[in-house]
Every structure is written in C-alpha cells, then in structure tokens.
Amino acid sequence: MREIFIDELVQLSRQETNLFLCVGDLGFGVIEPFAEEFPERFINAGVAEQSMSSLAAGLASEGNTVFTYSIANFPTFRALEQIRNDIAYHRFNVVIVAVGAGVAYGSLGYSHHAIEDLAVMRAIPGIGIYSPSNERELRASMRRILREGGPAYLRLGKATHTPSTEHEETDITLPRHLRGLGEKLVLTTGEICDNVLAAVAELPKSISEQLSVFSVPYLGYDALFSFLIRRNPDLVITIEEHRRSGGLGSLLLEIVSDSGIPARVERLGFPEVTRYKIGSRDFILGQVGLHPQGISSKIEALFV
Amino acid sequence: MSLSLSRCEKTRSNRIPAVGQTNSIGMFYMDSKELAKFARRKLLEMVYRARAAHVASSLSVVDILAVLYAENLSDEFGDSSPPSVILSKGHAAAALYSVLAGVGVIPISWLEDYCADGAQLTGHVTAGIPGVDFSTGSLGHGLPFGLGVALARKLSGDNRRVFVVMSDGELNEGTTWESALQASQFSLSNLVVLIDRNGLQSLDSTENTLALEPIDKKWRSFGWDTYQVDGHNHEAMGEQLMKRRESQSPQVIICSTVKGKGVSFMEDSVLWHYRSPNESEFREAIRELSVE
Numbered sequence: 001m002r003e004i005f006i007d008e009l010v011q012l013s014r015q016e017t018n019l020f021l022c023v024g025d026l027g028f029g030v031i032e033p034f035a036e037e038f039p040e041r042f043i044n045a046g047v048a049e050q051s052m053s054s055l056a057a058g059l060a061s062e063g064n065t066v067f068t069y070s071i072a073n074f075p076t077f078r079a080l081e082q083i084r085n086d087i088a089y090h091r092f093n094v095v096i097v098a099v100g101a102g103v104a105y106g107s108l109g110y111s112h113h114a115i116e117d118l119a120v121m122r123a124i125p126g127i128g129i130y131s132p133s134n135e136r137e138l139r140a141s142m143r144r145i146l147r148e149g150g151p152a153y154l155r156l157g158k159a160t161h162t163p164s165t166e167h168e169e170t171d172i173t174l175p176r177h178l179r180g181l182g183e184k185l186v187l188t189t190g191e192i193c194d195n196v197l198a199a200v201a202e203l204p205k206s207i208s209e210q211l212s213v214f215s216v217p218y219l220g221y222d223a224l225f226s227f228l229i230r231r232n233p234d235l236v237i238t239i240e241e242h243r244r245s246g247g248l249g250s251l252l253l254e255i256v257s258d259s260g261i262p263a264r265v266e267r268l269g270f271p272e273v274t275r276y277k278i279g280s281r282d283f284i285l286g287q288v289g290l291h292p293q294g295i296s297s298k299i300e301a302l303f304v
Numbered sequence: 305m306s307l308s309l310s311r312c313e314k315t316r317s318n319r320i321p322a323v324g325q326t327n328s329i330g331m332f333y334m335d336s337k338e339l340a341k342f343a344r345r346k347l348l349e350m351v352y353r354a355r356a357a358h359v360a361s362s363l364s365v366v367d368i369l370a371v372l373y374a375e376n377l378s379d380e381f382g383d384s385s386p387p388s389v390i391l392s393k394g395h396a397a398a399a400l401y402s403v404l405a406g407v408g409v410i411p412i413s414w415l416e417d418y419c420a421d422g423a424q425l426t427g428h429v430t431a432g433i434p435g436v437d438f439s440t441g442s443l444g445h446g447l448p449f450g451l452g453v454a455l456a457r458k459l460s461g462d463n464r465r466v467f468v469v470m471s472d473g474e475l476n477e478g479t480t481w482e483s484a485l486q487a488s489q490f491s492l493s494n495l496v497v498l499i500d501r502n503g504l505q506s507l508d509s510t511e512n513t514l515a516l517e518p519i520d521k522k523w524r525s526f527g528w529d530t531y532q533v534d535g536h537n538h539e540a541m542g543e544q545l546m547k548r549r550e551s552q553s554p555q556v557i558i559c560s561t562v563k564g565k566g567v568s569f570m571e572d573s574v575l576w577h578y579r580s581p582n583e584s585e586f587r588e589a590i591r592e593l594s595v596e
Contacts, residue, residue, distance in 0.1 A: 040459055046489075051448035051482035058452020061437060062460070086445055090431055090438070 001138060001156040001191075002030050002099045008139045009067065010034050012146065013041065018063060022056050024049045024070040026099075031069070049074050053082035053096075060092035065146060071100040072112040076120060076153070088126040088151050095145055095152045096121075101131070101190055102241025104158035106281040113284075114155075115270045118219065119246020121153045128152040129219040130172075131248075133193035137217040140172040144218075157191030158281075173223040175214035182210040184235040186299070189216045189248050192241040192290060199295035207303050211237075216248060225255050228263075235302070237266045239295060241285070244269035268298055336374035336538045339406045340366050344566045345593050346402035346415055352586040354419035356427060360564035360576035362399035364502040364535070365391075365469060368559055369403045371541045372467055372498075388453065388464060390438055392446020393471035393500060394428040400436070401425050409435040444477030446470065447497060451483050454495040454554075465494045473505030476514050481526070487554040488527030495554040496545070497528075500535060502563035506577050523556045535559025567592055 010033050013019045021034055022043045035042040043059075045052035049070060056066040068075055075098045076083065087094045098114060105112040121129050130141040130152060138156065145152045170176070175187060178197060188196040193215050200208055216224070228236075236256065238249040249267030256263045270288055277287050285291045289298065343366050351359040372389050386409060391400045398418060405412045410425075410433060417423035424433065428441035440446050450468040457464060474480065487495050501519065503509055510516050523530045529551050533540045544557055563577070564570030567589040581589055 043455070043490075045486060046482070048479075048482035048486070050444075051451070051479045051486065054445050054448030054479065055452035055455065055483075055486070058438075058449040058454075059456045060452075061449075062453055062456035062462075064456060081442060082445065082448075085439065085442060086449055 001132075001135075001158065002027070004135050004138055005097065005099075005142070005154075005156060006030055006034050008142050010037060012142065013038055016065070016146070018065060020056075020059055020064050020066045022052050022059070022066060022068045024052050024068075024074055026070050026074075049078040050082050053079035053094075054086045056094045057082070057086040057090060057092050060087075060094050061090070065093040065095070065149075067095045067097055069097045069099070071098065072105055072108075072114045073098075073117060076114075076117050080120065083121075083127070083151075084124050088124050091126060091150050093149050093151070095154055096127075097154045097156065099156050100158050101155040102157070102192065103281050103284045104191070106279055106284045109278050110274060115242050116246065117153075117155065118240070118242050118248065119250070122219065122246065122251065126151055129155070130217060131155045131189040131219060132217045133157075133188075133190050133215045137172065137176065137215065141217060144172050155190060159191070173218040173220055175216045175224070175227055178213040178215055180208060180212040182208075182212050183231075183233055184210050184212070184237070185231060185233045186211050186213040186237045186239065187216050187248065187252065188213070188239040189219065190241055192239060192285075195285065195290060195292050195295060196239050198292035199299065202292060202296045203299060207300060210303075211299075219248060219251055221251065221255065224251065225259060228252075228255050228261060229259055232261060233263050235264050235266065237268065237299060237302070239268040239290070241290065242269050243272065245272070266298075266302055268295060336367075336370045336542070339374050339403060340370035340538070341593070342406045343370060343399060343402035345590060346405065346412075347398040348567070348581070348586065348589050348593065350398045350402065350415050350418040350425075352581050352583075353416070355580045356398065356419050357578045357580060358395045358398065358427075359579075359581065360504075360570050360573065361393065361471065361500075361502075362396040363565050363567065363570065364561040364563045365393065365396045365471075365500045366399045366403070366565070367536045367538060367561075368469060368498050368500060368541065369399055370406075371538050371545065372469075373403050373407050386435060387467055388437070388450075389435075389467045389469065390440070390446045390450045390453075391429050391436075391469050392440055392450070393443065393469060393474055394440030394446070396471075396500075397425070397427060397429045400429055401433075404433075404435045443471070443474040444479040447483045448479050448486075450497075451487055451490075451492060451495060454487070454492045455490055458490075458492060458494055463494070465496055468495070468497045470497060470499050471505075472499055472501045472503065472510050472516060472519070473513070475499070475510075475516055475519070476505075484523065484526040484528065491552040492554045493549065493552050497554070497556040499556065499558045500561050501558050502535075502561040502565075502572075504563045504572070504574050504577065506574070508574060519558055523558075527553055529553045529555045530558065531555070532558045532560065535561035536565055 132138040454466040570576040
C-alpha cells in the first residue's frame, strides 16, 4: 500500500508543483521514487514528529499541500497537539499519512500497533479520515483529498492487496459494496476487509444471504448517515482493525442513535487490553478473534 | 536615536494615532520608541480592563515587537508588506495587539474589547486577526511552524525573512531543539529567532526551573549564528536585524529583557506573570509609563 501511495504521489506531483512529502526518518526502500524525482519537495525532518507536523503546517501556509509520513502511531499520537492546533484548526492542506494501520507491524510490539488512531483522529474536527482497503480506494482517496483541500488522515495497511472487487470507482466517500444483497449491513474498513470477506464466505447461506458487506474507505458522519437512512437496516455489524471504541463502530453507533433508526450495532474490534501475545499480524488478529474464523463465529452467534 | 523608516507610502505620520482613529489602507510611519511607549500604555489598559493575565510577559517583549514592526525589515527587499512575525509566546498577545494597533494594522477600538466575550482579540494570538497568520498559545509551536514557512520561502526563492519571537521558558519545550537541528540542517538563513530572555517563567526563575544557561553556547553548538543584545535597546536590536549577512545559517538573537519592564513594581517578578493589576496598581503603572 505504501508503494502505491508513493506511486500515486509521484504521478500527482508531475501535475501539481506544490506537493511536498515530509517524513520522520522512515520509508527506506519506499520513498525513493519520490525523493529522487522531486528532491526539492522531499523533506526528512528526522525522528521529530511534533516539529515535523508544525513544519508541515508552515510549509502548507505558503500555498503548498504537504504529506507527513511515518508509521503506526508516530504521525498521530506523537504530534497530536500539533495536528489539532497547527493543522486542523488552521485548516491547512496537510495530509497525515500513517503506514502500518492496525497491527500490520505485529511482531514489533505494542508501540507499533495503531489501534486507537481512528478514535483519536475522529475526535478532532476538520480532518477527513480515509482508510482504504485496496489500491483503487487508496488512489481515489488521494485524489479526493487533493480536490477537497484541507487536513486529512490517510491510514494505510502495510501490504499490497489485490482489488477486492472490480467495480468502477464511484464516490470514495460512500461505502463500497463488496458482496451480498441482504438487508443487514456488515461494514468494514481498511486491510481487514479481506478477513471479513473470507469470514462471510464461510458462513452458512442462511446467514450470509441476509447480509450485504461494504468497505468504508471514508469515515464521514454525513456520508454514512445518508447511507444508513437509505438502507434502513435493523442490524449493523462493524469490523475494524482498531479498538471497538472510538472508530468505525462508534461512528455507526452515533449515527444510528442520532438517526433514530431502530438498528442494533454490533462492533467487532480489538478488546480493551494492552498486553496480548505478540506475533505476525495474522497471529495477533487470531488472538483477538479478528481472523476469518473469529469474525464468522461472532457473526454466526448473532443469528441464534 | 530611534529607528523609524517608512513602510507605507500612502500614509506618513509621525504621530501616535489618536484613540478611535484607524488606518485601513496600510501602516503608519512609526517611531519604534514612540510605538513601544504607546504599546505599553495600551496593553496596561487592556489587561486591566479585561482582568487578564500575562502583563509582565507582555511588557518584556514590547521593545522587541516595536523594533520589528517600526523597522522596515522588508524594505531591503523592496517589499512594503508587514514583517512576518510569529509570536510563539502567544500569551503576550496584549503586546502584539497594541503594537499592531499602533502601526495601524488593526483598529485601536478593538483593544477595548480584549478578552471580552465574543471579542476580536483573545487572550492568545489568533490567526485571522490582521497581521496574525498563526494562532499560538501552547509553547513550542511557533518556531517549527516558522521554520516551515522559512523553508517554503527558501525553496521558492522568496527573500522575505521569518521572525519567531520566543520566550526563554519556552526553550524547555523539546520541539525547540528539534527545530534547532532542522534549521541548521536546511540552512535556513532566512529564519530569525528572537528570544525574550527575561529570566523568569511561571513558578520561578528559569535557572531554578530548568537551568538554560549557557543559552548562547547551546544555539551556537546547533549551528546557529547567535547574538546577544539588550532587549530594551532599540538601536542595538535594529542594528542587529538590519545587518546584511552572507551566512547560510539561521540566526538567533538572545534579547536580555526585564519581565514587567516599564512598571517598577512589576519588574523581575514571578507574581506578575499571572496577576492582573487592581485599580490602584493600574493607576500607578500608567503614571510611571506616562513619565518620560
């Protein structure tokens, strides 16, 4: 995903002359295509995320669009006040890019697990939150971010995934239909979409035919509100590589409550524990029940 | 000798604007010492009326700001716009606002509502107020932001310098030193930091809190061209700011100041960081500031 991000950034930078990439001394083997073609627009701020974020705001204030780039929680948590006061408050064109969403950097341990970032970014008004699940969604997100202007958070998985569907690109702010025509909604976001699809494929037909599964690349209240009103489901299941609180699931809870639709919201995500067994991403997801089998069991349990 | 250079060819006046008079087309021709005197009186009024804090912090930085705004620092590049000043010690807002009013960037009438409910002018400098491009309030943001501006300008061939005014207490913040490393690395010779070195912070002196000395050696070791001046000497500051430099390094000017400067009982006192003057203190302060 990060290679695609850089590739899209290079393509966009050939047309727009005011795009900058600021990294926190990360991206070896990834950022070179951009850094080599646009050396004057590539800035390594060093391992200094707070000043990097304010620097990005300063750079943006002079009419540029700046991408800050680091991994896991470093672009967000480490520089949260800067994001809130310097970037979001001033509405500067700064895109905060976090590579390694969720537990993509599994074996590196807790410091590298980004499982509260959606909650924290959602708490700050004025930041568009994009969590693409595949290449198409990623490129479309970046193009929308530039069109819209203003601050954005781009949450990327580490690996590259083949497109989940071959549907034409539509409005990236709307949930993208993945499978199923049932009335009960399964909403997911980001890389874990693959596990969700695998899980739904394992379900007995009597259950899966009641579901429609969507990828939600854009965590926008208004867009999802309209979507929910139109669909009018009685059950919404959310699945995210993130805590159960504060992210996609909580966003849907807010929307369901505000809309008055009598739907139940079942949130699948990380439990509220800080110590869990460490290993690869797949291993950790298995530990917390977010592997295909864990997801399908939880969904199945809702139908007894 | 006070420093005074014309900034705006449309309006030339060597008077301090009368209360209620505004200038919507440019900045006044303003003598820096007159500007500082005007600003000190005005900020006392503002702080008293609003029962606001930070009067001493504002008084220590007035001369630095007066020189920056009265001195036509953009003139050398043929640019008549105001200097790019980031007040990183945003709590000294009253000082900046009164200086901005003195040079006609904001209406003097706005000063009367300082900190009032729904007022234009708030307790920390806020973007959107004419002359203020960046809101500050939390320390340690102004320098990294200013660095980003300086970097953008350097890359686009824009000669205009960026002036970041910091407090000495603010040097506690880690981002200061991140930026110190970066500015050197990126050869940002267009970045000028002025430190309001008044020796106090909010609970005690700086040296009893987190000892900062030797400040000059610290900055020099980070690769900055480092200077020390009396932060209440307009000639000295102006001379330093107007020097033509060949250096590729960023510049820091450590301005020795007295917190609360201008009001004898507020000088060099931690108490007056937060304390707002009562009526008799206000009258005494104004009396002192009117004698010169």
